[in-house]
Amino acid sequence: MMRSPRVYVDLPLAVGARVSLPAAQSQHLTLVLRLAAGAPVVLFNGDGYDYTGQLLDAHRTATMVACESVGELEPAPALRVGLGLGVSKGERMDFALQKAVELGVDRVMPLFTRRSVVRLEGDRLAKRQAHWAGVMLSACEQSGRRRLAGLGQATRLEHWLAKGQPGGILLDHRSDQPLTELPAPAGDLTLLVGPEGGLSDGERAAARAAGFVGVRLGPRILRTETAPLAAIAAIQALWGDFGG
16 A cells, blocks of 8 residues: 655644645645545644645645644654764765655754865855755655754854764764763764765864764774764664664
């Protein structure tokens, strides 16, 4: 049995409400998925619930959905994991963001570092921020998350560190300390991963001075799009919701 299409809307939702979907969502349901009136759909707006309903009509630019029932509230995460991620090239960054959301990351901060290959500012940065937000939103839709993962405005690593980050863990293959030897975090956790080429010696020293603990995941050097995903999965298995 195919599951019903699941769509995010930035609108209030409630059982009994009739919701007029924006043009983009209407076009996706009617032109891409080719749904007709009467088809079941699931809506969510990030409030922690899924709202099940059906299409009342199926027009390209103005589709109406009747919300008929609401699901269970998504529980609060066992561990809130933040990710400070060095900005990398196009598909690598998209892949890391998409999979980090699927793995349950709570928030992501794109970071510009000394070795960042990608240079963005002004309109180019604004467009890339909007693109990243779309990637993360699509990952929420696909993975069934009922709460949205946060995306911060890209900034320099040193500015981010200066603000103070809770439970800092620096992924560093040079470290002698494996992740599995760390004590369980007492509160939120923040993972820092560099871009292609990693962080410079000075940046790693600055992170440690800001309270980050350097750890390694094993004997291999992981690519920039692989490293955060392996670390998040390990963190979720050790202390988060992978343990049931």
